[in-house]
Amino acid sequence: MRKRLLWAAAGIGLLLLLSGCAPEATQDTLQPQGPYAEKLKDLFIPVFWVAVFVFIVVEGGIVWIAIRYRHRKGRERIPAQVHGNTRLEIGWTIAPALILAGVMVPTVATIWDLARKPPDDAINVTVRGLQWWWDFEYTDDDMRTSYGDGASIRAADVLVIPEDRVIYLSLEGAGGGIGGDAEARDYMVIHSFWIPELAGKQDVVPGRTNHILMQADHPGMYEGQCAEFCGLQHGRMLVRVRALAAEDWEAWVENQKQASVAPTGLAREGMDLFLEPLSDGRGSCVTCHAVGGTDATAPAGPDLTHFADPTHECFAGCNWETSDRDALEAWLRNPDAVKLGSKMPDYHLSEDEIDALVAYLYSLK
Amino acid sequence: MATVTTTARREGILRRPMAMTGVRSWFTTIDHKKIGILYGATAFVFFVVGGVEALLIRTQLAGPDGTLLNADQYNEVFTMHGITMIFLFVMPMAAAFFNYFIPLMIGARDVAFPRLNAYSYWVFLFGGLFLYSSFFLGGAPNCGWFCYAPNSIFDPTIGPTFYALGLIITGIASTAGAVNLAVTVINMRAPGMSLFRVPVFVWMGLVVQLLLVFSLPIITVALFQLLFDRQFGTHFFDPTAGGDPILWQHLFWLFGHPEVYVLILPAFGIFSEVLPVFSRKPLFGYQFVVFSGIAIGFIGFGVWAHHMFAAGLGPVANTAFGVSTAIIAVPTGVKIFNWMGTIYRGDIRPTSAMLFTLGGIMMFVIGGLSGVTHSIVPSDYQQTDTYYIVAHFHYVIFGGGVFAFFSAMFYWWPKVFGRLLNERLGVIEFVLMTIGFNLTFGPMHILGLQGMIRRTYTYPESLGLTFWNQAATVGAFLIAISVLLFIVNVVISHSKAKPADVADPWDARTLEWMTTSPPPVHNFDEIPTVHALDEFWHRKYVEDERTGRLVPAQAGAANGHDADHADGWQAIHLPSPSYWPLVAALGMPVIAYGVLYSWWWLVGVGFATALIGFYGWAMEPSVSEEDG
Amino acid sequence: MADVAIAHGEGHAADHPETTTGLPHTKLAMWIFLASECMLFGALITTYVLYRGRSEEGPFPADVFDIPYTSVSSFVLLASSLTMVLALSAAQERDTGRMRLWLLTTALLGTTFVGGQVYEFTAFYDEGLRLSTNLFSTTFYVLTGFHGVHVTVGVLMLLSLVGLSSARRLPADPSFPIEMVGLYWHFVDIVWIVIFTVVYLVPTPTPGG
């Protein structure tokens, strides 16, 4: 009776597992959207069925034995005293070994397959994990900006890629703000970059460079998260990948190469606030942030050059939509209040200052 | 009864304690049975504390954007949950059973070093209290139970320092205990008890102690390095000075993986004791079960980097460690199949102990199989650091380990306390716990595959993870109820009058059941001579060599305390109680607080305390001269 | 550990039944403990080797090491193993006076070694090699420091033996506790041979030559 209950519970558990690919899940490893994630799923599924097979044999066997040979009231029975059976035991040592050997063949093949060098036309992006947001730098030669000294395009939070192209990510441990501000030692920790529907995760380890190959089959938005515990706000270090159709990609790159355009009106006031030191010695945005085409070039915070570009959908570790004006205001009002421990300090901005800054930020298309 | 003399006399600064009963005796006891009970009770308290932390976690995650805890509190809670469950619950609970039963099962009067045993316990207790004091002293460890560098060296809070010091302390306790128990098994077996007549539980105990002896020093070194990085500005894991963060991971997991077998082998031992008793058949293939246990321990040292598949060690390392990890499934499978062989055609009595064992094996297999899917390296690129892993290790540790502990409680409770636990309540507890357990951790497989990362204090609604999280939370509270039922069971059983005779309620097989329940201080009036595996059983029953049928042996032969030797105990000299282990142990947390706050005078005080303790201990004869 | 060793030595052998293996508990425990210590030093030495030559700034090993000096102090430590053996043989012959003498000599040699190490550390410090200077200083001080602490503990145990012996608190045949302390002492010596070779004798590449 009780065993049957258990059995039922286990059965339900299995069913639940199978129905696991619920459609609303947006980081589902079982719904890969590109060839690299596909390989992982194609490896997992057969292994999963092998496990189900072993599960049924073993659990079924235990339940069957437990019921079949249960003690019955009032019947004193002393079973035959069997001490073992060497041949049988050798058998069930070898059988699992064979199964595992079978499973390991495609496993090893896939490990090496994924470790291959990227094709020549792959797009190279350097990914840096910071506390607690992601920074992307497009390092190919044709991805240089047209302003300043022609540095590579940088973007935060959203990694924009073309569809159907191999992307070769180089994961670099970042520290001390990008560029090495020794004061900011505490930035340098391990993160792990993960877009479940496009590729498996790899850790971002200070002092090493790891790589990920990824590719998206269709234009679209793919969500991900930092997967390695990296301190206080590890839980809110989200990231997105936006895959664009070929022509949209061209346009995006073209736009990214341009410097920001000096705005007018309220936004112009915001720009001044942004570029000049704030009153009363409260500090200055430009000690951390860069805006292309201005004097702001600091690498410690997200690059804001194209903050309001439609592809930059979310900000501050992708916790809020960029279009959400209230959220942006709340962020500027006191980052710590909405994201405890954020490395961006509270500047005690007045509401007027916030309005101006928001107007400026929204002008950065 | 063999109560040893109670007169006290002056000895140095502290009066030599003589009492074997009463509250004070618990502080001075060096009786392995009492120490076992202390270990067990302490570990259980920590289990409830860790469980309450788990309930906090689950409540926080019951819905998206939970607000019960903020990020900081959540990180402290899940870290302390992991540390508590592993270092302050499972390990000491295993130590409790090993302490109590290894001497009894091998026919010894005590462990090899009774005072060292007491020392281990006190150091463990102080280590646990030290760790928990962090909540009141500015912040508990918040870096996860493996506290990866460099996050742990740059973290501005005091938490990781507590972590390093606390684990060094509990590590000292475990090392001392491990040496002690290993010597006990190797060196104190009753006459005739060759290594292949030792119960499997004892074998697993030996393997566990050796695993500890070889793995703990590695994490000790890592912890010192972490501590020095934080307190003295060294650069072991500091990437800004060329230090390699991966070194911490290697050292930690070189300890950490053997550690998970430290957590599960006691359970395997318990399963191997309970199954034969309640199916009235000998263990199927004793040799295979023992050797596979040794193999697991051995291979366990060669798989550590499977926790680092995503760290970028390269395809060669990933291949090697993937394969070696998969190999571990083979000896584990051998055990499972042998257990099935044991119950096959048995006379299976569904007592609480047996149900927890059967259920435990079944739950463990689920966890083991998900473990094998982690060893499929590329799959693990998706699984690692998600709730799929959380599901895996709760299935093996809780499903295997904790179920085994409950099984052992029901099985051995009458031996330890002379009272049976209520079977009906036990069965209800089992059913409830099984349902709650599967409801809690089953859905975590799905959550993980759907991309829920672990160690996140919140998740946005848009990820579609809400439903299964709610299910898991409900399950966790069901588990809590089942644990409460166990506590109720204990209270009820102990509020009733003591039953007359529970010397051998299960018709058991091993030596511990040959003495009274609870056993006398000296365990056995006369040390039994062992002629076979399952000695006690063979004294009760004679097996027909040819047919394998059993016939009860002549009456009286089974009696461990036969009339001829009734006075035998009078010649027994047991070591006397002592304060010194407690004093010596007290030095540890004092030193730790000193280091924590850089109060060097306090460090000095701590060392002095420990030294005084050790000298007092060394100078005091192990048996008081007025004794006997 | 040695305190335990003394406390549970053969002093009460009469009370105890034969052990299963025939070895005294304490000896077995000491061997297991030393095996554990091997892993401890193994991890420390591995760390040192992994970080060898990876310091980003000086002083580098070649800048500070004084090999002849350390060779001499290593020799002193090795010699103490010999005197330890002599102490044990004196104990076995129940020659208490000679035993105490050799124990004291051993302790003295050990102290000389530790003193030499302290001097060496101070000299390095003066040359600008602080604990936190670079990877070399980090790994060097911690590795040799751990070893130095072990030697110090050994010296304490030796002195305790002498003290116990003078207070007539050692068993009539004192060879057992002395053998146990000796095991520890020889172990610490052997570890030093490895450390000395790895740290001092194998040359470390410095950046840029």
Ligand code: HEA
């Ligand atoms: C009790 C503790 C315990 C036990 C026994 C195990 C057992 C196993 N574990 Fe687990 N593991 C943990 C505790 C444990 N683990 C913990 C705590 C973590 C997470 C640490 C952290 O990150 O916090 C972890 C993480 C972990 C990882 C890292 C995942 C990651 O972070 O990416 C891996 C990877 O390979 C792994 C694998 C295995 C394997 C292969 C086994 C095997 O030993 C299982 C063998 C058993 C079986 C396979 C079932 C029975 C066998 C048969 C019925 C035979 C037939 C079977 C086949 C043919 C397949 N475990």
Ligand code: HEA
């Ligand atoms: C032995 C090991 C063990 C055990 C038994 C458990 C038991 C439980 N664990 Fe465990 N868990 C770990 C070891 C263990 N865990 C480890 C190592 C980690 C990783 C930590 C890390 O990432 O660093 C972890 C992480 C972990 C997480 C992931 C946290 C995260 O990554 O963010 C979760 C989430 O649900 C969880 C849940 C639970 C639950 C619900 C239980 C339940 O089964 C607990 C049931 C017990 C009780 C409920 C106690 C009974 C309580 C009472 C009787 C009290 C009733 C009184 C009142 C209500 C006042 N655990």
Ligand code: CUA
């Ligand atoms: Cu970054 Cu977690």
Ligand SMILES: [Cu+2]
């Ligand atoms: Cu492991």
